[in-house]
Amino acid sequence: MRKHKRKKQIGAVGGNENGFVTRESDGGRKHKLTVIHQALIRDPVDIEALRRAAAGNGGLLTDELRRKVWPKLLNINVYKLPPKPGREVRENHKDYNQVVLDVRRSMKRFPKGMPASERAVLQEQLIDIILEVLKRNPQLHYYQGYHDVAVTLLLVVGERMSIAMLDTLSNFHLRDFMDPTMDSTKHILNYLMPILEQVDAELHDFMIRAEVGTIFALSWLITWYGHVLSEFRHTLRLYDFFLASHPLMPIYLAATIVLHREKEVKQTECDMAMVHHLLSHIPQDLPYELLICQAQDLFEQFPPSLLAKRAALQSRKRPGGFPACSPRPAVEGGEQDDEDGSVGAVRYARGRRVRRGSDRHGLGTRLDTSAVLMRPMGTRQEPLIKPKSFSNTSKRLTLTTWRSNLLQKEVFWCQKGYFHFSVKNPKHFGQFTSILSEIRHETRV
Numbered sequence: 001m002r003k004h005k006r007k008k009q010i011g012a013v014g015g016n017e018n019g020f021v022t023r024e025s026d027g028g029r030k031h032k033l034t035v036i037h038q039a040l041i042r043d044p045v046d047i048e049a050l051r052r053a054a055a056g057n058g059g060l061l062t063d064e065l066r067r068k069v070w071p072k073l074l075n076i077n078v079y080k081l082p083p084k085p086g087r088e089v090r091e092n093h094k095d096y097n098q099v100v101l102d103v104r105r106s107m108k109r110f111p112k113g114m115p116a117s118e119r120a121v122l123q124e125q126l127i128d129i130i131l132e133v134l135k136r137n138p139q140l141h142y143y144q145g146y147h148d149v150a151v152t153l154l155l156v157v158g159e160r161m162s163i164a165m166l167d168t169l170s171n172f173h174l175r176d177f178m179d180p181t182m183d184s185t186k187h188i189l190n191y192l193m194p195i196l197e198q199v200d201a202e203l204h205d206f207m208i209r210a211e212v213g214t215i216f217a218l219s220w221l222i223t224w225y226g227h228v229l230s231e232f233r234h235t236l237r238l239y240d241f242f243l244a245s246h247p248l249m250p251i252y253l254a255a256t257i258v259l260h261r262e263k264e265v266k267q268t269e270c271d272m273a274m275v276h277h278l279l280s281h282i283p284q285d286l287p288y289e290l291l292i293c294q295a296q297d298l299f300e301q302f303p304p305s306l307l308a309k310r311a312a313l314q315s316r317k318r319p320g321g322f323p324a325c326s327p328r329p330a331v332e333g334g335e336q337d338d339e340d341g342s343v344g345a346v347r348y349a350r351g352r353r354v355r356r357g358s359d360r361h362g363l364g365t366r367l368d369t370s371a372v373l374m375r376p377m378g379t380r381q382e383p384l385i386k387p388k389s390f391s392n393t394s395k396r397l398t399l400t401t402w403r404s405n406l407l408q409k410e411v412f413w414c415q416k417g418y419f420h421f422s423v424k425n426p427k428h429f430g431q432f433t434s435i436l437s438e439i440r441h442e443t444r445v
Helices: 026-041 047-055 063-073 096-104 116-136 146-157 159-171 183-189 192-199 201-210 215-222 232-243 249-260 262-267 272-279 288-301 304-317 365-372 426-443
Strands: 344-349 352-356 418-421
Touching: 026 047, 026 063, 047 063, 047 232, 063 146, 063 159, 063 232, 096 116, 096 146, 116 146, 116 159, 146 159, 146 232, 183 215, 192 201, 192 249, 192 288, 192 304, 201 249, 201 262, 201 272, 215 249, 215 272, 232 249, 232 288, 249 262, 249 288, 262 272
Parallel strands: none
Antiparallel strands: 344 352, 344 418
């Protein structure tokens, strides 16, 4: 087994047992503040010094500094900010309904104790920010999780600066996530397994045998971890790091998180659903400073150019990953799910699979697993399951008793061609695949 040797961590900043900075020495903090201030007043601004400060131990320290440094890292002219959006930004916008739904259920992203009236104002601003950026860039496609990035910016830099920053990020760092299909996003996720293979072959082989794929890291990647971290200070620390780094750095951080949990993973049953369930839930006490340092080391040792060919080969394997030519996961509407977020819905339109619905937070990493498990049933570009008889009054497929024992609800056919399902136990995902495969053959026309 090849183990990754982390370089010696350098810095005068102190950290706690979790690797997250809690209190710096006065000398170290003052020195860093001086370095950042000097970088800002230089002509031209010393961007490299700001990047080192943002990525280095402790990040940018305060929101006041972030308001000054973040725009510089994205080369934004602070004297020519876009105006506040008017009411017309919401008129006849194709993504309006979905954006409103996502923003309405983003309450956990706002500080605890914030008055409801203040949060309501910020949510309205958040809707306008997202729609304004999409209106400025008609080539971009909204995805569920985009609002998690936008709300982080809004809470730190305000409405007008958020529009400018989100516009830049959407055309660079987040650009691959905003294509009409998930192919570019899938390609970025495909870098994860080659990194693990280089560092810990045993862990890599275990995950290959489990066929867990990389879907568990989808919400990490497309929201810059904002969706999965409960502490806003951790989210801000990672945004400091990502804004100062290569656009692929979030996938390197994902690799360090998996490597950090190596023992947990190997002690888990070698089953796709079990490993996916473990990895899709990020512990809230991770040693973030340590992981950031390790991610930087991994990037230096195994840069994207070195892993590009291996990442391309992952597309051919696709264990537990996206189907080929996957459409965008976020579409209008979205069904309500069960409390545990395990209900999935898949639409078959024009022979292509489109996932509908979301988990209770709006993303649905567990839902992805359920939906993708339906992939092996398909051939060519035909609808995979079609009932022999279908009417407005008779939509339900008959399942045997043993099938129903695995499901919280029967699989049923809705008017718009959706299949809803909810599995009682993650261990039963594999059996559920066989069930759906049998249903396909029984009902195929």
